[in-house]
Amino acid sequence: MADSDLLLEERESGPARLRAGFWRENPILVQALGMCPVLAVSNTGINALTMSLATGSVLLASAIVISTLRGIIPQQVRLACFVLVIATFVTLTDMLIEAFALELHRALGAFLPLIVVNCMILSRIEIMASRQPVSVAAMDAVGMGAGFMLGLVTLGSLRELLGRGTLFGNQIMPDSFEPWQVLQLPGGGFFTLAALVIGYTLLDRRLKRWREAPA
Amino acid sequence: MTDDNGRSGIGSVLRIQGVLVSIALVAGLAIAAVHEWTRPMVMAQRGGLLGDAALQVMPGATTYRIYVRGADGSVRLMGDGDETPELFIGLDEQGRAVGAAIVGSGMGYADVIQLVFGLDASGERLTGMRVVASRETPGLGSVIVDDHDWVATFERIHLRFDEDRELRNLRVRSNARHEDGEVDAISGATVSVVSVTRIINQSLAEWLPTLREQFDELAGGGRG
Numbered sequence: 448m449a450d451s452d453l454l455l456e457e458r459e460s461g462p463a464r465l466r467a468g469f470w471r472e473n474p475i476l477v478q479a480l481g482m483c484p485v486l487a488v489s490n491t492g493i494n495a496l497t498m499s500l501a502t503g504s505v506l507l508a509s510a511i512v513i514s515t516l517r518g519i520i521p522q523q524v525r526l527a528c529f530v531l532v533i534a535t536f537v538t539l540t541d542m543l544i545e546a547f548a549l550e551l552h553r554a555l556g557a558f559l560p561l562i563v564v565n566c567m568i569l570s571r572i573e574i575m576a577s578r579q580p581v582s583v584a585a586m587d588a589v590g591m592g593a594g595f596m597l598g599l600v601t602l603g604s605l606r607e608l609l610g611r612g613t614l615f616g617n618q619i620m621p622d623s624f625e626p627w628q629v630l631q632l633p634g635g636g637f638f639t640l641a642a643l644v645i646g647y648t649l650l651d652r653r654l655k656r657w658r659e660a661p662a
Numbered sequence: 663m664t665d666d667n668g669r670s671g672i673g674s675v676l677r678i679q680g681v682l683v684s685i686a687l688v689a690g691l692a693i694a695a696v697h698e699w700t701r702p703m704v705m706a707q708r709g710g711l712l713g714d715a716a717l718q719v720m721p722g723a724t725t726y727r728i729y730v731r732g733a734d735g736s737v738r739l740m741g742d743g744d745e746t747p748e749l750f751i752g753l754d755e756q757g758r759a760v761g762a763a764i765v766g767s768g769m770g771y772a773d774v775i776q777l778v779f780g781l782d783a784s785g786e787r788l789t790g791m792r793v794v795a796s797r798e799t800p801g802l803g804s805v806i807v808d809d810h811d812w813v814a815t816f817e818r819i820h821l822r823f824d825e826d827r828e829l830r831n832l833r834v835r836s837n838a839r840h841e842d843g844e845v846d847a848i849s850g851a852t853v854s855v856v857s858v859t860r861i862i863n864q865s866l867a868e869w870l871p872t873l874r875e876q877f878d879e880l881a882g883g884g885r886g
Contacts, residue, residue: 520681521678523678524681528681534689539692539693543700549704549711553807556797
């Protein structure tokens with residue numbers, strides 16, 4: 448699709464996309480996308496951080512490449528092309544993490560290759576990167592990646608703090624604290640996510656009211 | 663993105679295929695290049711992990727000699743050109759051989775499982791097992807790494823031999839009798855547990871005859 452075709456579909460503003468992905472359209476807390484890795488690897492802060500960095504970099508790289516190629520990708524095979532590009536970047540990320548951080552690679556296990564089917568990435572590519580210029584697509588990817596990281600790292604830190612008494616591996620809670628081990632189990636991921644979404648909604652409402660209040 | 667240039671039929675199909683093949687070609691080249699670049703680093707780290715795991719499965723060992731099998735089937739010390747260690751002979755502080763650790767790999771549920779398991783100096787009892795690389799399903803097959811109680815049972819498993827001193831395969835069973843060459847089954851991880859057992863059986867079949875014949879020699883003549 449050439450840039451002139453954007454008359455049909457409005458060109459979005461990059462900075463607006465950046466903010467939207469981080470808060471208003473947060474992929475985890477609002478859109479509830481990519482829940483499988485979110486619940487599976489959010490048991491510790493460091494796992495959550497690495498997973499969101501890996502997902503974010505795959506999203507950014509794929510968005511740039513697909514936005515650049517959007518003029519030559521045929522409509523009929525666009526999904527095949529998207530998945531091909533995403534899978535390539537996932538494989539590259541997987542190999543790089545294995546080479547430079549083997550322990551993390553072992554902790555993330557099968558979820559790293561599964562970034563290929565993360566619906567957040569595919570949805571951003573389909574909605575943004577395949578229709579918008581590179582700059583907007585890249586800003587959108589950075590915003591969504593940051594939003595994904597915000598949700599995932601908050602979730603991971605909470606589960607680690609309450610489920611193990613540590614934060615990024617450092618002992619935080621006093622020795623008398625009895626860890627809530629249920630939070631380390633998959634079920635605990637659902638509970639923590641629910642609490643986080645409630646917290647997000649309350650905070651978002653309060654922020655809106657505060658913004659709308661007369662000065 | 664649409665092919666609206668008036669081309670239809672064969673031209674359109676060729677263009678679609680051309681784009682797909684070009685993207686796939688570039689993707690394949692990029693993956694091959696990064697794979698070549700990172701492979702030595704990955705293998706070096708895996709080698710370090712294997713060495714650490716080997717010490718854990720050979721109680722009493724403080725150091726080891728590393729062997730590989732050459733193309734002609736003979737066993738020789740690992741050299742610079744060899745990528746993966748295949749056999750560790752564990753030595754204690756006095757340099758006496760305390761046992762061996764064998765590296766094995768094979769297909770698991772999701773991907774290749776690589777593991778190392780220890781064998782005592784008499785070659786009749788396992789002394790431990792560690793999975794070094796695997797991609798089993800988190801929460802299910804991953805117990806072969808995470809379930810420390812199950813992993814610890816490998817320190818107690820005795821090998822079984824028939825009347826002719828031929829090795830009989832380890833079997834997977836619930837309520838396993840470890841002294842009778844049995845491995846505990848885990849519900850939800852059947853394929854992973856069977857894979858681990860199969861890998862150990864294959865590696866034992868490959869290495870036990872060699873160890874029986876050449877253990878003293880491989881240990882440098884200092885059997886403890």
